[in-house]
Amino acid sequence: MKLRILKTVSEIGLETWRSLESPDFPFNDYEFFAALESSGSIGKGSGWQPIYLLAEDDDDSKAIGLLYAFAKQHSYGEYIFDWQWANFYQANGVDYYPKLLTSVPFTPATGPRILISSSTAVDPLLIRSTLIKAALEISVNSRLSSYHALFIEKEEIPFFESEGLAVRYSMQYHWHNRGYKSFEDFLAQLVGKRRRDIVRERSRAQSHGLTIECLSGDDLKPEHAKVMEALYQTTTDKKNAIAYLQGGFFQKIFATMAPSIVLVLASLDGQPIAGALNFRKGKKLYGRYWGSFEHYQDLHFELCYYQTIEYAIQNGIEIFEAGAQGEHKIQRGFLPSLTYSAHKIFDDRFAQPIEAFVREERTAVDEALLQMTSPYKSSGDK
Numbered sequence: 600m601k602l603r604i605l606k607t608v609s610e611i612g613l614e615t616w617r618s619l620e621s622p623d624f625p626f627n628d629y630e631f632f633a634a635l636e637s638s639g640s641i642g643k644g645s646g647w648q649p650i651y652l653l654a655e656d657d658d659d660s661k662a663i664g665l666l667y668a669f670a671k672q673h674s675y676g677e678y679i680f681d682w683q684w685a686n687f688y689q690a691n692g693v694d695y696y697p698k699l700l701t702s703v704p705f706t707p708a709t710g711p712r713i714l715i716s717s718s719t720a721v722d723p724l725l726i727r728s729t730l731i732k733a734a735l736e737i738s739v740n741s742r743l744s745s746y747h748a749l750f751i752e753k754e755e756i757p758f759f760e761s762e763g764l765a766v767r768y769s770m771q772y773h774w775h776n777r778g779y780k781s782f783e784d785f786l787a788q789l790v791g792k793r794r795r796d797i798v799r800e801r802s803r804a805q806s807h808g809l810t811i812e813c814l815s816g817d818d819l820k821p822e823h824a825k826v827m828e829a830l831y832q833t834t835t836d837k838k839n840a841i842a843y844l845q846g847g848f849f850q851k852i853f854a855t856m857a858p859s860i861v862l863v864l865a866s867l868d869g870q871p872i873a874g875a876l877n878f879r880k881g882k883k884l885y886g887r888y889w890g891s892f893e894h895y896q897d898l899h900f901e902l903c904y905y906q907t908i909e910y911a912i913q914n915g916i917e918i919f920e921a922g923a924q925g926e927h928k929i930q931r932g933f934l935p936s937l938t939y940s941a942h943k944i945f946d947d948r949f950a951q952p953i954e955a956f957v958r959e960e961r962t963a964v965d966e967a968l969l970q971m972t973s974p975y976k977s978s979g980d981k
Contacts, residue, residue, distance in 0.1 A: 600654055600655070600656065600657060600663070600721060600725070600726070600729055601654070601655050601657060601660075602652060602653065602654055602655075602729070602730075602733055603652075603653045603655065604650060604651070604652060604653075604737075605651040605653055606649055606650070606651070607636060607649065607651075608629060608632045608633050608636060608649075608651070609633070609636075610651075611651060611653060611662075611665075613629050615653075615662045616629040616632075616662075616665070617629060618661075618662060618716055618718070619662060619664070619665050619714035619715065619716055620714065621710060621711050621714065621880075622880070622881050623880050623881030623882055623883045624708075624710035624711060624880060624881075624883070625856065625859045625878040625879065625880040625885070626703040626706050626708055626710060626878065626885070627703070627710060627711060627714060628856065628859070628880075630851075630852065630855040630856045631703075631852065631856065632667070633851070633855070634847075634848050634851035634852045634855065634856075635704055635848065636649070637847065637851060638844065638845045638846065638847040638848035638851060639845045639847075640704065640705070640843060640844050640845045640848055641669065641704050646671060646672040646673045646675065647669045647671065647676070647704050648669055648670040648671075649667070649668075649669055650667075650668045650669065650670060650699070650737065651665065651666075651667050651668075652665065652666040652667075652668065652730050652733050652734060652737075653665050654726050654729060654730055656719065656721060661716070661719070662716060663715070663716045663719040663721050663726055664713065664714060664715050664716065664719075664723075664726035664727070664729075664730055665713070665714040665730075666701060666712065666713050666714075666730040666731070666733070666734055667701060667712075667714075668699050668700060668701045668734055668737075668746075669699070669700050669701075669702070669704070670697050670698075670699060670700075670741070670743070671696065671697060671698050671699070671700045672696050672697055673696060675841060675843070676704055676705040676841075676843045677700065677702060677749060678707035678749070678750075678923045679702075679707075679747075679749045679750070679767070679769060679940045681747070681942075684944075684949070684953055687949065687952070687953070688744065688949060691948075691949075693744075693946070693949070694744065695744050695745075696744070697741075697743050697744070698738075698743050698744050698745045698746070698747065699734060699737065699738045699741075699743050699745070699746045699747070700746075700747050700748075700749065701734065701746075701747065701748040701749070702747070702748065702749035702750060703750075704843070705843045705844065706750075706887070707749075707750060707771070707922065707923040707938075708750060708885050708920055709750045709751070709752060709771075709920070709938055709939075710750065710752065711752055711755065712748050712749075712750075712751050712752075712755060713726075713727050713730055713731070713755065713758070715727070724758075727755075727758045728758065728761070728762065731758060731759060731762045731764075732762060734746055735762060735763075735943060738943075738945065739945060743945075744944070744945065744946065744949075745942065745943060745944045745945060746764070746942070746943045746945075747940065747941070747942050747943075748764070748940060748941045748942075749940040750938055750939070750940065751939050751940060751941055752939075753937075753939060755939075755941075756939055756941070759941035760941070762943075763943060764941035764942055764943045765941065765942050765943070765953075765954045765957045765958075766939055766940070766941050766942075766957070766961075767939070767940045767941070767942060767957045767960065767961070768937055768938075768939060768960065768961040768964040768965070769937070769938045769939075769940065769964065770935050770936065770937060770938065770964055770967070770968065771920065771922075771923060771924070771935075771936050771938050772921065772925055772926070772928035772929060772933035772934065772935055772936065773918055773919065773920050773921070773933060773934060773936045774904075774908060774911070774918070774919040774921065774932055774933045774934075775917070775918055775919075775934065776911060776912065776915075776916060776917050776918070776919075779912045780912070781912060782905070782908065782909045782912060784912075785908065785912065785932065786798070788975050788976060789932060789974050789975055789976065790974060790975065790976055793930050793931075793932070793974040796930060797905065797931060797932075800897040800900050800901070800905075801897075801900075801901060801905055803896050803897045804895070804896070804897040804898050804900065804901035804905075805901070807867075807895045807896075807898065808867065809865045809866065809867055809872065809895070809898070810865070810866045810867070811863065811864070811865045811866075811901070811902070811906060812863075812864055812866075813861060813862070813863050813864075813906060813907075813910050814861070814862045814863075814864060815857070815858070815860055815861045815862070815879075816857050816858050816860075817857070819853055819857045819860060819862060821850065821853065821854070823853060823862055823864070824849045824850045824852075824853035824854070825849075825850070826864070826871045826874060827849045827853070827862065827874055827876055827888070827890075828846070828848075828849040828850070829890075829892075830871075830873070830874050830888070830889070830890025830891070830892070831844060831849065831888050831890055832890075833890045833891070833892060834888070834889065834890040834891075856878070859878050859879055859880055860876065860877070860878060860879075861876075861877040861878070861879055861884065861907070861910060862874060862875070862876055862877070863875040863877070863902045863903075863906045863907060863910075865895075865898060865901075865902060871892075872891065872892050872893050872895075873889075873890065873891035873892065873893075873895070873898055873899075873902060874889070874890060874891075874902065875888070875889045875902040875903045875906075875907065876888040876889070877907055877910075879914075879916065882915065882916060882917040882918065883916065883917065883918050883919075883920070884907065884910070884911050884916045884918070884919045884920070885919075885920050885922075886903055886907060886919070886920065886921040886922050887922065889902065889903050900931065903921065904921065904928070904931050904932075904933075905931075907919060907921075908932065921933060929971065929972075929973075929974055930974055931974075932974055932975075934973065935967075935968055935971050937964070937968070942957065
């Protein structure tokens with residue numbers, strides 16, 4: 600096995616990258632990374648400098664594995680927060696940045712962080728171990744403070760732990776399809792108060808006289824990309840947040856990833872007024888961006904949750920991840936789900952207290968998970 604370090608997806612190439620892509624995680628697709636790079640959302644000046652570690656077979660030089668990483672100059676756009684760790688370093692006169700990070704930029708969604716060819720005869724365990732070791736070696740040789748892999752799959756935990764990384768627990772809220780035949784079937788499984796609340800919210804959202812549609816594939820036009828970019832900018836302006844995605848990103852993905860996009864769009868008299876952008880692949884659906892030019896009561900819930908749940912039921916989606924945070928999702932049918940990240944701090948003066956914090960945090964997350972009340976009926980409920 601041999602390794603190459605590359606700086607852009609174009610150096611790897613579409614065909615090679617495609618042979619490594621995940622079957623149910625759209626954010627590992629070549630087109631997604633290419634859109635981030637070509638729009639300038641990552642790369643020079645962004646604080647996200649790509650480092651692609653490509654593993655190739657010694658015999659035929661075919662790609663057998665890929666680990667993507669970024670040299671980071673800050674912790675923005677990660678959604679697993681380590682600002683306290685950075686402050687801890689600063690308080691002791693040591694630089695925390697730069698660090699090395701394996702994560703899909705600006706995307707708090709769980710998926711494979713190490714891509715493995717399904718056709719290789721090389722042991723996948725060896726490929727994963729080699730790639731993680733290479734990431735750690737790059738970090739040490741470049742005098743980076745640490746290495747982090749965020750939103751890793753549960754199945755990947757042993758690979759990172761075996762290389763000395765500490766695993767951190769976090770929590771999101773995911774909707775699971777229990778074989779529902781319709782939205783009404785889904786509602787029937789909720790306890791009475793939650794069911795009535797959703798019915799009221801949907802009634803209010805649908806009373807505004809808006810036209811709501813789910814668009815995907817050939818239904819998506821270039822003007823929809825322009826609308827979504829404007830909605831994204833409106834949301835960041837309202838929240839006084841950083842616009843991570845630069846101009847041209849939405850145009851690129853609408854042109855290259857249309858079959859994976861589900862846009863829930865609300866219009867009034869033919870003019871778009873709000874939208875929620877989702878991605879799908881295989882049996883999974885991921886909510887990503889929402890925006891509204893005008894406020895309409897409960898429209899956010901209708902576009903971001905209820906319309907999308909209906910879409911998931913109609914299209915056989917098994918899991919809908921609606922994004923980071925948001926305990927309010929529980930009352931709307933989402934269940935708390937653990938998410939995982941892995942961390943290696945190279946300076947023992949900082950590693951020991953940070954790893955102790957991670958252990959305590961895991962216990963707190965486990966306890967919080969046990970205390971949450973399900974919105975669904977128990978087996979004895981009518």
